[in-house]
Amino acid sequence: MHEIEQTQRVTVVGAGLVGSLLSMYLARRGFQVDVLEWRPDMRREEIGAGRSINLAISARGLYALRQVGLEEEALRHAIPMRGRMIHSVSGALAYQAYGKDESQHINSISRAWLNKFLMTHAEATGRVRIQFEQRVQHVDFQKGVLDIVDRAGGASREVHTPVVLGTDGSGSAVRREMALAPEYRAAQEQLSHGYKELTIPPGPGGAFQMEKHALHIWPRGSYMLIALPNLDGSFTCTLFLPFEGPVSFESLGTPAQLVAFFEEQFPDALALMPGLTHDFFHNPTGTMVTVKSEPWHVGGKALLLGDAAHAIVPFFGQGMNCGFEDCVALDACLGRHTRWEDAFVEFFRLRKPNADAIADMAVENFVEMRDKTADPRFLLEKAVEKE
Numbered sequence: 001m002h003e004i005e006q007t008q009r010v011t012v013v014g015a016g017l018v019g020s021l022l023s024m025y026l027a028r029r030g031f032q033v034d035v036l037e038w039r040p041d042m043r044r045e046e047i048g049a050g051r052s053i054n055l056a057i058s059a060r061g062l063y064a065l066r067q068v069g070l071e072e073e074a075l076r077h078a079i080p081m082r083g084r085m086i087h088s089v090s091g092a093l094a095y096q097a098y099g100k101d102e103s104q105h106i107n108s109i110s111r112a113w114l115n116k117f118l119m120t121h122a123e124a125t126g127r128v129r130i131q132f133e134q135r136v137q138h139v140d141f142q143k144g145v146l147d148i149v150d151r152a153g154g155a156s157r158e159v160h161t162p163v164v165l166g167t168d169g170s171g172s173a174v175r176r177e178m179a180l181a182p183e184y185r186a187a188q189e190q191l192s193h194g195y196k197e198l199t200i201p202p203g204p205g206g207a208f209q210m211e212k213h214a215l216h217i218w219p220r221g222s223y224m225l226i227a228l229p230n231l232d233g234s235f236t237c238t239l240f241l242p243f244e245g246p247v248s249f250e251s252l253g254t255p256a257q258l259v260a261f262f263e264e265q266f267p268d269a270l271a272l273m274p275g276l277t278h279d280f281f282h283n284p285t286g287t288m289v290t291v292k293s294e295p296w297h298v299g300g301k302a303l304l305l306g307d308a309a310h311a312i313v314p315f316f317g318q319g320m321n322c323g324f325e326d327c328v329a330l331d332a333c334l335g336r337h338t339r340w341e342d343a344f345v346e347f348f349r350l351r352k353p354n355a356d357a358i359a360d361m362a363v364e365n366f367v368e369m370r371d372k373t374a375d376p377r378f379l380l381e382k383a384v385e386k387e
């Protein structure tokens with residue numbers, strides 16, 4: 001049973017960005033893939049944003065899409081961002097290119113569009129069946145049984161499967177079950193900052209109201225605002241603030257306090273945000289967490305990938321990219337081994353050091369983005385680097 005070649009069906013938990021792409025890789029290897037997803041089908045129902053509306057996809061993520069023939073179409077729906085545009089309090093702008101030439105850039109892409117695109121292409125393989133509104137509650141790894149609850153009726157049922165791939169995100173139920181074993185180690189660290197999504201709408205005729213091909217940053221020390229462009233001419237802004245303290249979500253309790261804060265700290269952004277008060281008081285406040293766990297697998301029965309294995313804070317724009325890289329790495333491991341367990345052991349050995357490194361770099365980059373990008377010495381360093 002634990003020979004890879006003798007396994008016909010596998011189960012993926014979570015049809016987010018990583019689960020959807022992983023299903024394509026598994027289908028390409030000839031497996032029938034059953035995907036269980038808690039949310040409704042976002043291609044049929046509008047689902048509240050909840051988390052970042054757009055994302056930066058970079059070379060690592062694009063490579064993973066290229067392997068399954070999806071890079072070109074994805075790039076047609078993305079906006080290249082060739083550098084950072086730093087906004088000072090006075091409104092002065094300073095541009096820092098990401099690379100020596102324009103080919104070195106990251107890309108802004110809609111999270112919802114990308115997720116739908118991946119699900120549709122996974123299903124088009126004819127080997128992937130996504131069942132929506134199915135929540136995995138418990139997993140018995142040894143028996144290969146998942147306890148599922150149906151969102152609509154609340155009825156629970158069992159699904160039998162030889163192999164479980166857990167791509168159910170940072171709050172992973174699959175990881176929670178793994179962590180019940182004494183030899184499994186899992187730690188979560190929540191940042192003392194949260195985030196709020198805000199919008200700069202398109203200008204007249206759908207025009208971009210700021211430089212289109214840049215990631216905009218308003219660094220302000222212990223907090224910051226960033227903005228990424230969308231295809232419709234709008235920008236999705238994310239305000240990162242401490243939950244508590246003198247300048248925090250706690251201290252901005254009324255529209256008057258919020259507007260006064262923006263007038264003082266982000267006047268140029270405020271001028272482009274007619275819906276600021278509505279967005280701030282209606283959109284949810286997001287939390288950010290780093291998850292470090294090991295060894296990501298239970299023998300050859302189950303494996304975690306993506307945020308379920310290694311959620312990171314978003315300041316390096318690499319969480320999804322790293323999860324996409326997991327798909328490529330697992331595919332290569334499956335090609336090199338005959339037993340699931342051997343493939344999972346190698347996957348963990350290869351990916352864990354990278355995941356830990358990017359997790360630490362993401363936290364460090366928060367300090368750089370909110371602080372050092374505003375430091376004149378840093379700007380000078382960058383200018384010298386460019387020459």
Ligand code: FAD
Nearest residue numbers: 014016017018038056136168169306307317318319320321
């Ligand atoms: P998720 O996207 O969380 O998907 C998990 C899926 O599993 C969901 O569909 C969920 O409904 C489902 N699920 C959960 N529990 C269950 C269950 N019990 N049963 C069934 N289904 C379940 N990354 C980048 O690369 N670039 C960026 O620019 C970037 N920006 C970000 C900005 C913000 C503000 C945040 C918060 C994150 C950002 N990230 C970015 C990180 C990126 O969002 C994640 O790394 C990525 O979404 C991980 O994908 P995933 O499929 O592993 O998990």
